[in-house]
Amino acid sequence: xxxQVLDVKGLNCPLPILRAKKTLKDMDMGAxxxxxxxxxxxxxxxxxxxxxxxxxxxESEAGDGQYRFVIKRAS
Amino acid sequence: MNAESGTNAKTMSMIVTKxxxxxxxxxxxxxxxxxxxGLEVTMFFTFYGLSLLKKKLNLQVTTLGxxxxxxxxxxxxxxxxxxxxxxxxxxxxxxMMMKNLIKKKGVASxxxxxxxxxxxxxxMIACQMTMDLFEYKIEDMIEGPSLGGAATYIEEATKSDIxxxx
Numbered sequence: 001x002x003x004q005v006l007d008v009k010g011l012n013c014p015l016p017i018l019r020a021k022k023t024l025k026d027m028d029m030g031a032x033x034x035x036x037x038x039x040x041x042x043x044x045x046x047x048x049x050x051x052x053x054x055x056x057x058x059e060s061e062a063g064d065g066q067y068r069f070v071i072k073r074a075s
Numbered sequence: 076m077n078a079e080s081g082t083n084a085k086t087m088s089m090i091v092t093k094x095x096x097x098x099x100x101x102x103x104x105x106x107x108x109x110x111x112x113g114l115e116v117t118m119f120f121t122f123y124g125l126s127l128l129k130k131k132l133n134l135q136v137t138t139l140g141x142x143x144x145x146x147x148x149x150x151x152x153x154x155x156x157x158x159x160x161x162x163x164x165x166x167x168x169x170x171m172m173m174k175n176l177i178k179k180k181g182v183a184s185x186x187x188x189x190x191x192x193x194x195x196x197x198x199m200i201a202c203q204m205t206m207d208l209f210e211y212k213i214e215d216m217i218e219g220p221s222l223g224g225a226a227t228y229i230e231e232a233t234k235s236d237i238x239x240x241x
Contacts, residue, residue, distance in 0.1 A: 012181040014108040018191060021111035039181075052112045075113075 002034035002070055003027065009038045009066070016042045017049050020071065024055065027073050032058065035069040042067055088117040088231045089239040091124035096134035096173060096185070099127050102241045103188035109237075110195035117235070118192070119228040120220070121202035124241075125209070128201055128216045132186060135170045146172050193219050200227055 006023050008016040016037045024033055035046070043060065046069045050057040054075035061068050087109045091102045102124075106116045120128055127134075138144055138155035145152040146169070159165045177184065183191075192199070199220035206213070206222065213222075232238045 010181045012183075014104050014111075015181070015183050018107055018111050049112060 002032040004031070005034045005036070007036050008042075009036060011037070012039050013041050013045065017045055020046070020049070020069075021053075024071065024073050029073055031073050033071045033073070035071065037067045037069070038065060040067070042069070046071070084113055084115045085237070086115045086117070086235040087237040087239070088119065088228070088235040089241055090228065091118055091120045091127065091241055092122050093241065094123035094126040094134070096136045096170060098241070099134055099185045100188075102239075103127075103185060103192055105239070106197050107188055107191045107195060110192065110197050114237075115198070116192075116195075117198040117200065117228075117231045119200045119202065119223070119231070121205050125202055125205045125211065127185070127189070128199065128220055129211075130215060130217055134185060135166060136173050137166045138169055139166075144169075147176070189217070193217070198231075200231075 004023065004027060006020060008019050011019070016035065016039055020033065020035050027033060035042075043062065046057060046060065049055070050071060056072040056074050057069065058072050059068065059070035087105075089102055089106065093099070102118060106118055109116050126132075136144075137160055139157055139160035141155070142157065144155045146155065147153075155165075155169060176182075200223040201216060201220045203222045203224050205211070
């Protein structure tokens with residue numbers, strides 16, 4: 001279970017990333033954020049976001065037209 | 076090491092030259108996303124791009140000179156011949172269609188993205204020459220941007236990892 005959940009369903013690029021970043025900023029190091037999105041572009045974008053920022057993408061899964069990501073704050 | 080800030084952050088600069096609704100998206104999307112990814116971002120607003128800094132935005136799209144413009148409509152795509160732009164009300168209708176689509180598809184408004192760019196400390200420079208040329212007043216513009224010229228931009232660009240012209 002993630003420490004915090006962020007619902008960005010219905011939002012399009014780049015809002016899922018921007019909302020996730022805004023939420024992560026106020027979380028503790030090591031805390032986890034679960035993001036629920038419907039934007040298919042978010043899959044590659046969260047991978048790139050995490051690689052560039054040094055945060056850890058712990059989980060990424062798709063199903064039912066929804067995408068779920070778990071990001072561990074590490075930067 | 077970033078010379079100015081003393082951090083290891085990557086840097087991006089862009090020149091923003093266009094002020095229509097469709098062309099306003101790339102610079103603000105890239106600036107906010109880059110800032111969210113830890114980059115230090117500078118935007119230089121010049122010519123028609125400068126109007127994107129006005130407090131009150133009234134952005135429009137035009138079909139003129141835009142043969143690739145297609146609007147999804149009733150499961151199909153409607154092309155917009157260049158010529159129809161001359162008919163009164165066509166560009167206004169195209170703008171309204173675009174704004175409706177933007178809302179329906181969960182795309183951020185330019186006002187929203189611009190506010191997020193300001194919040195994320197994106198450095199904005201308004202071109203002094205364009206301010207003079209088009210007789211804009213500083214009080215018509217949002218708070219935050221500084222004034223500068225070509226040399227101000229070039230100085231930023233020489234220090235940036237990414238430089239874009241939009």
